[in-house]
Each structure stands twice: as C-alpha cells, then as structure tokens.
Amino acid sequence: MKKLIRFFLVSALVSGIILYAISSLNQSEGYSSGNTLTIFNWGDYIDMDLVKQFEKETGIKIVYETFDSNEAMMTKIEQGGTSYDIAVPSEYMIDKMRQEDLLIPLNHNKLPNLKYIDDRFMDLPFDPNNKYSVPYFWGTVGITYNPTLLPNKEFKSWHDLWDPDLKNEIILIDGAREIIGMGLNSLGYSLNDTDPKHLAEAYNKLKKLTPNIKAIVGDENKLLMQNNEAAVAVLWSGDALDIMWENEDIDYVIPEEGSNLWFDNIVIPKTAKNVEAAHQFINFLLDPKIAAQNTEYVAYSTPNKEALKYMDPEMVQDERFYPSPELTDKLEVYENLGKKNLSIYNDLFLEFKMYRK
Ligand code: N2P
Numbered sequence: 001m002k003k004l005i006r007f008f009l010v011s012a013l014v015s016g017i018i019l020y021a022i023s024s025l026n027q028s029e030g031y032s033s034g035n036t037l038t039i040f041n042w043g044d045y046i047d048m049d050l051v052k053q054f055e056k057e058t059g060i061k062i063v064y065e066t067f068d069s070n071e072a073m074m075t076k077i078e079q080g081g082t083s084y085d086i087a088v089p090s091e092y093m094i095d096k097m098r099q100e101d102l103l104i105p106l107n108h109n110k111l112p113n114l115k116y117i118d119d120r121f122m123d124l125p126f127d128p129n130n131k132y133s134v135p136y137f138w139g140t141v142g143i144t145y146n147p148t149l150l151p152n153k154e155f156k157s158w159h160d161l162w163d164p165d166l167k168n169e170i171i172l173i174d175g176a177r178e179i180i181g182m183g184l185n186s187l188g189y190s191l192n193d194t195d196p197k198h199l200a201e202a203y204n205k206l207k208k209l210t211p212n213i214k215a216i217v218g219d220e221n222k223l224l225m226q227n228n229e230a231a232v233a234v235l236w237s238g239d240a241l242d243i244m245w246e247n248e249d250i251d252y253v254i255p256e257e258g259s260n261l262w263f264d265n266i267v268i269p270k271t272a273k274n275v276e277a278a279h280q281f282i283n284f285l286l287d288p289k290i291a292a293q294n295t296e297y298v299a300y301s302t303p304n305k306e307a308l309k310y311m312d313p314e315m316v317q318d319e320r321f322y323p324s325p326e327l328t329d330k331l332e333v334y335e336n337l338g339k340k341n342l343s344i345y346n347d348l349f350l351e352f353k354m355y356r357k
Helices: 002-029 048-058 070-079 091-099 112-116 158-162 176-186 196-212 221-226 237-246 275-286 288-298 338-356
Strands: 036-042 061-067 133-145 170-173 213-217 232-236 251-253 261-267
Touching (some): 036 070, 036 275, 048 061, 048 288, 061 070, 070 091, 091 261, 112 275, 133 158, 133 176, 158 176, 158 196, 176 196, 176 232, 176 338, 196 213, 196 338, 213 338, 221 237, 232 237, 275 288
Parallel strands (some): 170 213
C-alpha cells in the first residue's frame, strides 16, 4: 500500500514538474493562451510572412479571419460571436461604426509610427483626428481590361462597358456601393446619391448590363483575369495591379465620368479582448520597412510616405495606382448615407444579382 502511495506521489510530482516546464516554455515563447490577437481583414490583404514575424517577435499568437465586403464585416461584428481585436473597414463604415459606438478610441502614445503617414490621409471627415482609425491602404475603383483579348476596344468611360460586343466578358466586384455607385456614375450622378428616382434609373441601367456580365465575384476576379477567362473587370485598383503583375497585357483605367476614392483604415472594435496587442500590431504595420514589404505584397497603395522610399520606384511612380492629388480630388469618397439608405443600396444590389440569375 505504502509503495502504491509513494508511486502516486512521485508520479504526481513528476507530472507537475513536466506541466510546469511546458507552461513556462510556452510563456517564454509567449504562447500563453491569454496572449492572442484576433484579426478581421479583407481577403488577400496582408503579407502573411509579416503576421508570422510579429508572432515571433512578440510571442503574441494571431488568429486571422477574412471578409470580402464592409457589409459582411459589419454583420459579423454586430452579431458578436467572435471578439475581434482588429478590423479593417472602409471610410463610410468607420463613420457608421463610430456613430454606433462600436469602436475603441486609439491611444496615439502607443502608435509612435503614426508619424510616417502622409498628412493627406490623416484627419479625414469620417474620423476626425484619427480618434478611432489608422490608415492602412487606399485606392480607387476602375476598369481593368485585356487589350490582347479585345484588340479594337478602348476603355475610357463607364459607358464602354455597355458595348454589345462585350457579351459575357465582364466581371464585377461583389460590392453594393461599388456597383450601384458605378450605375449612378455612368448616368452622371454622384455615387452618394440617395434620390429614389436616380437610384431606380441606375438600377435599370445596370439591368441592361446583364448580358455582358460573366460573374459577380470577390477575390476570384484576379484568377479569372490572369487566366484570360474574362477580358474586363470592374474592381479595386490594387487587385488590378496584382493581376497586371501576373499578366502584363492588362491595363487599368479610372473612368472619365469619375469614380470612387476609398480608404481602408485599421480600427479596434469595442469587443476587443487584447487592446494592448492590437496597438502593438498596428504600430508594427506602420513601421516604414514593414509597410513597404506589405505594400509590395498586397499591391494596394500605401498611405505611409516613409515606406515609399523602400519600394520599387516603378510602382510608386505609376500614376494609375498613385494618382496625383489633382486627380484624387476629382474622385468621390463614399459617405455614410445612414442606415436606411445603406440598406436601400444593399437591397438594390441584391435584387440586381437575383435578376441576373
Ligand atoms: C483586398 C480588398 C481591398 C478592399 N482584396 C478594398 N476596400
């Protein structure tokens, strides 16, 4: 009996020592369960090597999830479920989130690298003084096309998409603001227009585009264009550049009637559980060399002016992706149109997608 007790005592001691050793090992690597950072970002929107580098440098474990539209992101955040420490909405959604009290004010003292952001991207109307958000990437919406597949076509205006020769050739990005906005812009209206008559006109105009539409998709648009499966796509500038890196025939234009200029910023949602690590991660991404590496991977335009110095000059000097302030001044930024109007846009877009089927 004594032997048995001794055996149990010794084995309890030994397993205690082993458990202690494992847990202190974990802590020295920083992988204690409390030190996790949960990130919610657009698809294809970070160099994953940087995520690994951050984990290694800090011992913080990153849980990474993606979304493909502001609306999808917002629905998930409102549902609760997962507590995200970081999210990356666009400007109109940031405005909405801050009005709905869904964001935590940032501690700028913990973000010394914020000084590297170009003033042009700071203190914008959707977030005065950057109380809640830090610039991540920016860009435009435009037309990507493959002149090799369409030798005699020119793309200058939104109207060019309605050309009957483009039957089943066009890919549209799966975004309500983008596509309803394009319909409005093509009629000479603002992409923030909320006049029901104008919206109905835009909807009818989009319906007429249906025969030319091959697909309405998210990130898959890139593969379809790269593999010459579609000749034209309406998409965000950085996706266009990414496509062009793989298929040099392709070009990108911002239509002459006007288009959208957007800003994606990083925020800390109210549900965050690791606000400290969120600040650490944001400051890490703002580091000029890190931002340069991220930009050269993601292909979108960086607001980090110091990062531009570390990047391929060809990329930075390309006016299609770094349009001058004179051009961007002519583009429109999405406004937060309010709950009612935003749902009208979403409903119209859904109806349009149903109509196509
Ligand atoms: C990246 C999506 C970019 C988001 N795949 C444009 N707001």
